[in-house]
Amino acid sequence: MALFGKKHAGLSKVEVPPAMDADEAARIAFEHDLHLSKHHFVEGEHPVVRIEHLNKTFDGETIVLRDVNLNVWNGEIVVVLGPSGSGKSTMLRCINLLETPTAGHILIEDDEITGKRPKEVNFIRRELGMVFQSFNLFPHLTAKENVMIGQTKVLGKSKEEAEAEAIKQLEAVGLGDRIDYKPPQLSGGQQQRVAIARAVAMHPKVLLFDEPTSALDPELVRDVLNVMKELALHGDMTMIVVTHEMGFARDVADRVVFMEGGVVVEQGLPEDVFDHPQNERTAQFLGSIE
Ligand SMILES: Nc1ncnc2c1ncn2[C@@H]1O[C@H](COP(=O)(O)OP(=O)(O)O)[C@@H](O)[C@H]1O
Ligand SMILES: [Mg+2]
Numbered sequence: 163m164a165l166f167g168k169k170h171a172g173l174s175k176v177e178v179p180p181a182m183d184a185d186e187a188a189r190i191a192f193e194h195d196l197h198l199s200k201h202h203f204v205e206g207e208h209p210v211v212r213i214e215h216l217n218k219t220f221d222g223e224t225i226v227l228r229d230v231n232l233n234v235w236n237g238e239i240v241v242v243l244g245p246s247g248s249g250k251s252t253m254l255r256c257i258n259l260l261e262t263p264t265a266g267h268i269l270i271e272d273d274e275i276t277g278k279r280p281k282e283v284n285f286i287r288r289e290l291g292m293v294f295q296s297f298n299l300f301p302h303l304t305a306k307e308n309v310m311i312g313q314t315k316v317l318g319k320s321k322e323e324a325e326a327e328a329i330k331q332l333e334a335v336g337l338g339d340r341i342d343y344k345p346p347q348l349s350g351g352q353q354q355r356v357a358i359a360r361a362v363a364m365h366p367k368v369l370l371f372d373e374p375t376s377a378l379d380p381e382l383v384r385d386v387l388n389v390m391k392e393l394a395l396h397g398d399m400t401m402i403v404v405t406h407e408m409g410f411a412r413d414v415a416d417r418v419v420f421m422e423g424g425v426v427v428e429q430g431l432p433e434d435v436f437d438h439p440q441n442e443r444t445a446q447f448l449g450s451i452e
Contacts, residue, residue: 176265178215178229184272187212191233198430199417201238208272209233210400211257211368216266218252218424226252228424230266234368234402239394241411241432242404244421245447250404253421254370257402258290259283270367288316291361291369295377297353299345299360305332305352306341309360317364324363331359335389351382355389362393369393371403383407390414406451412436420444 182190188208196203211234218227226249234240242250255261257268259275268276275286299308309328313319319327332341335355345353354374361369374390375383387410393399394414405411411418412432419429420441428441439445 176217176219178217178265178267181212181214181267181269181274184208184269187214187233187272195233195235195417199235199238199240200431201235201416203235207235210236210238210271211402212267212269212272213253213257214267214269216253216256216268217264218249218256218261219264226424227256227263230421230424230426232419232426232429234400237398237400238416239401239403239414240417240419241415242402242419242421243406243408243411243447244427248421249424250421251372252424254292254372254402254404257368258287258292258370260292284316288364289367291364291366293354293357293361293369293371293374295373297345297350297357297377299353299356301345304342304344305337305348305356305359308345308356309363312360312364327363328359331363332356334362334392335359336385349382350378351385354378354386358386358389358393362397362399368400368402371401371405373404373406375405375407408436408448408451420447422447 191209192203213230213232216227216230219225230253244250252261256263263276266276267274270289278286303311306325306328309331310324313324313327314321329341332338335358337352337355340348340352375386378386387407391414394401415432417429418432418435420427420435422443428435428439428444435444436448439448
């Protein structure tokens with residue numbers, strides 16, 4: 163049994179089996195995902211993220227995630243699509259424990275992160291980078307300082323080390339000439355690139371993106387997508403990206419996951435999901451936005 167958070171009467175009482183044995187889970191996941199992803203599978207490999215029977219209910223009655231099962235492999239780029247309200251953000255927020263799952267298991271490299279104490283949670287969050295729709299930069303700090311602060315405060319790096327890493331990552335996102343600018347002096351696209359540099363500078367095991375371009379003016383979207391593309395293709399980073407950018411998903415995703423109503427409705431290779439969706443809901447959704 164696995165129950166976390168406040169226990170309300172009724173709907174929120176979801177009981178799920180214990181997390182699977184790591185080798186067994188990896189074997190089942192391998193067989194399940196082998197033809198659904200462009201990831202280069204290695205025999206015996208374990209997924210870096212394992213989500214088993216994830217359920218999330220708000221206020222004891224709003225069911226937002228229903229028995230989500232998903233594995234993400236080292237270096238894999240997973241794009242999550244789905245209509246507004248389908249639970250995409252909630253799933254990402256559960257993965258980095260910004261939300262407490264109602265039931266289920268999330269494991270990072272076979273280490274269960276659900277049901278941990280707050281101190282351990284902070285330790286786990288280091289492993290997970292997040293890029294939000296709204297950038298979430300400190301407005302009074304420069305771009306460089308924004309990229310340094312997590313490194314010094316959370317990772318305990320020296321100022322010199324953190325600064326060198328910050329400059330390197332800001333250069334990588336094309337902002338080498340903006341390191342001393344503060345967020346209000348930067349465009350939305352530039353701010354989002356700072357946020358990406360900040361996340362990458364922490365060298366997380368997994369980078370989570372929650373609609374990173376949705377708040378941007380259309381002409382700024384491309385620069386951010388290009389940075390993400392570069393990271394995905396050359397950064398050997400594991401990424402879970404919630405986005406409505408279908409071009410990005412087609413070009414970059416190893417696997418596309420379609421969610422609706424808190425359920426993973428369909429997943430597969432981008433060309434399969436986009437050109438031959440198996441589920442009618444997927445087809446309808448793609449038809450409505452492409
Ligand atoms: N803190 C919360 N309290 C209550 N309901 C919430 C909360 N966060 C999200 N929800 C509800 O969960 C559902 C899924 O939300 P979300 O995960 O943000 O979907 P998506 O990211 O796919 O648009 C929505 O109906 C939303 O209203
Ligand atoms: Mg969302």
